[in-house]
Amino acid sequence: MRPDYDPLDDPPWAMQLVVRAEKASPPSHGAVCEAAATAVVELLTDPRAAxxxxxWAEAVRQWESRRIRKVTRRARGVRWPEAQEPPGVTVDVNGAEVRALVPGPVAEVPPQIAKLQVAGLDLPDDEEPEPAPEPPYAALALNPGVSITTGKAAAQCGHAAQLLLRQGAVPDVTAWIEGGLRVHLVRDIAWGRCVERATVAVRDGGFTEVPPGTMTAIAWIVR
Known part of the structure; x- marks a missing residue:
């Protein structure tokens, strides 16, 4: 038996995140991270899940009772409209389109996305990031001392937004939801100051790219 085996995680479940990444006009790294986080919380607050x-409620409950996994895939051309067929939520944030699918067992990925590439999604960042929106919004920050791909970063931002939705102070979370679930990836504040402000922190399970326990992303609500 594996030393990290967890009977509560058997079989493992995951939320699939599909990023539209056309060759001619790929989105930016930061926009994908913001869109992924937005798609996750929009799905979780959708009446069909909430x-x-x-x-969708039972599928979400089953998923959240296990280790929280997200798998980021990329789609282009005809694969993108096909990715809209399984149940989920699609968002467009600053030119980045991401679809969050209703969670399910990792061994039962919908056929429309099963062959979409998982590894290797790494996109350039904006030369001039979008300014922060009007409050309330969720502020996310990625650990600058950890090197991860765009696909991994998108999943980590999705984790952070999910933890914030579930663990944030009720008045803050309520204001965030009522304000439209806006998300902003912070890149103009030192990491140490971000950590001081953070409400939640993501410590990675170590399945891909980084060692177990690495703090990859943090989040807090700005009102």
Whole structure:
């Protein structure tokens, strides 16, 4: 038996995140991170997931009772409209389109996305990042001391936004939801200052790219 085996994680489940990455006009790294985080929380607050009787509620409950996994894939051309077929939520944030699919067992990925590439999504960042939106919004920050691809960063930002939604102070989270679930990737504040402000922190499971326990992303709500 593997030393990291967890019976509560058997079988493992994951939320699939599909990033539209056309060759001619790929989105930026930062925009993909913001869109991924937005898609995750929009799915989790959708009545189909948030209502205990909603059609997605049981799948979300099953997923959140295990290790929280997200898998980022990329799609282009005809693969992008095909990725819209499985149930989920698609968002467009600053030119980046990301679809979050309803979670399911990793061994039962919908056929429309099963062959989409997982590894290797690494995109350039904006020369001039978008300014922060009007509050309330969720501020996310990625650890500058950790080198990860855009695909990995998108998943980590999705984790951070999910933790913030579930663990943030109720008045802050309520204001964030009512304000439209806006998300902003912070890049103009020193990491140490971001850590001081953070409400939640993501410590990676170590399945890809970084060692287990690495703090990859943090988040807090700005009101």
């Amino acid at each position: 209502d205990p009787e909603g059609e």
